[in-house]
Amino acid sequence: MALSYRARKRLSLLILLVGMPLYIVVAVNLVGLIDRPPIWLELVIYVALGVVWAIPFRAVFKGVGQADPDAQTKTEGQGPSA
16 A cells, blocks of 8 residues: 555654654663673664664655655746736
8 A cells, every 4th residue: 555645744754753762762772771882883783773763664755855746736827926
């Protein structure tokens, strides 16, 4: 089932505003459970976790920043008012 542009836009906003902060809290708490690794390893862990969260949502975010492909272009009746 393909999501409409409007649904993908709303879902991506929900993911970024609610899901991302929750994911950050979970990731920091999980890394905090282990003893402090060397700084380079900790950096690798955070970079990997920063990329991994977006992989399942690629289809949702794809094309959201573009113009709505389903919207009709309204060229008639538009223009500067005289």
